[in-house]
Amino acid sequence: MLLFSNAKINLGLRVIEKRPDKYHNIETIMVPVGLSDLLEFTEQSHRKIDFINTGIQVNCTESENLVIKAYHLLKKDFQIPGIKIHLHKFIPPGAGLGGGSSNAAFMLKGLNDYFKLELEPSGLEHYAGMLGSDCPVFIKNKPCLAEGKGEKLSPVTLPAGLFMMLLYPGFPVSTLDAYQGIIPGKETPPLPDIMAMDPLCWKDILHNHFEDTIFSRYPAIREIKNALYNQGALFASMTGSGSSVYGLFSSKPSLSKELTEIKIWEGEISG
Numbered sequence: 001m002l003l004f005s006n007a008k009i010n011l012g013l014r015v016i017e018k019r020p021d022k023y024h025n026i027e028t029i030m031v032p033v034g035l036s037d038l039l040e041f042t043e044q045s046h047r048k049i050d051f052i053n054t055g056i057q058v059n060c061t062e063s064e065n066l067v068i069k070a071y072h073l074l075k076k077d078f079q080i081p082g083i084k085i086h087l088h089k090f091i092p093p094g095a096g097l098g099g100g101s102s103n104a105a106f107m108l109k110g111l112n113d114y115f116k117l118e119l120e121p122s123g124l125e126h127y128a129g130m131l132g133s134d135c136p137v138f139i140k141n142k143p144c145l146a147e148g149k150g151e152k153l154s155p156v157t158l159p160a161g162l163f164m165m166l167l168y169p170g171f172p173v174s175t176l177d178a179y180q181g182i183i184p185g186k187e188t189p190p191l192p193d194i195m196a197m198d199p200l201c202w203k204d205i206l207h208n209h210f211e212d213t214i215f216s217r218y219p220a221i222r223e224i225k226n227a228l229y230n231q232g233a234l235f236a237s238m239t240g241s242g243s244s245v246y247g248l249f250s251s252k253p254s255l256s257k258e259l260t261e262i263k264i265w266e267g268e269i270s271g
Helices: 066-075 099-114 121-131 175-180 191-195 199-205 211-217 219-230
Strands: 002-018 024-043 050-055 083-089 144-147 152-155 162-167 235-238 245-249 263-269
Touching: 002 099, 002 162, 002 191, 002 235, 024 099, 024 162, 024 191, 024 263, 066 083, 066 099, 066 121, 083 099, 099 121, 162 219, 175 211, 191 199, 199 235, 211 219, 211 235, 219 235, 219 245
Parallel strands: 050 083
Antiparallel strands: 002 024, 024 083, 024 144, 144 152, 162 245, 162 263, 235 245
8 A cells, every 4th residue: 555644834833831741732733735755565474564764764763663653553453464664755854844743644544444444533543642742633634723732633724825835954853952942831812813814914923932942053944934035925934843944925936046955845735
């Protein structure tokens, strides 16, 4: 089975408070985008799992690999044979795009479909939540307001006709490091209300709380955001805890040479 495991961006990201379990409560709107990894698995006669990674390399141990963890999570509850997995990565890790979470969620969905496990979407979201806070949104794979640790999802409608440019500066950012500089706090207006406004208004009211910390450590990311505004973006922001930055435009722009060289995806977003 061949799966196209897509990335996401965050429209706004508010870190509300630290939880007793040492995680954080957040508010953000997660939006699927078309940049995708290729994830393929085939059944094999022996019961072990084989994993091949091409393209961008996943630098983690097998026990940390979310794709493999997704397989073992379902195998505990269902009779699933061994499989051979081939992951070809285009989504850079540590870029705020949720690539690993997407891979895990699509593996769950793929195994459910291929082996006819008959799990409903709510059941898949439950398993996805056991793998990571960003994983459940890729089960729905539609624009959602994410609350709690990111696992409490509700649908949201985006303005129509937005064209996005997604840029990657060429280096990752550690989510753990990003959280160390965060000062949690509540903001208004509610994110769904902002989505009903003209995107020209978003610059002053739609914030990613990680930007101050990350921009001070990595000025090149701030420069990309500013350059997108200089190119006519209605709204520009870092996604997740970085390092990727996107710009939203009313139509496809002609980017400067410097930005074109680091562009990794372009296309319309809707919801």
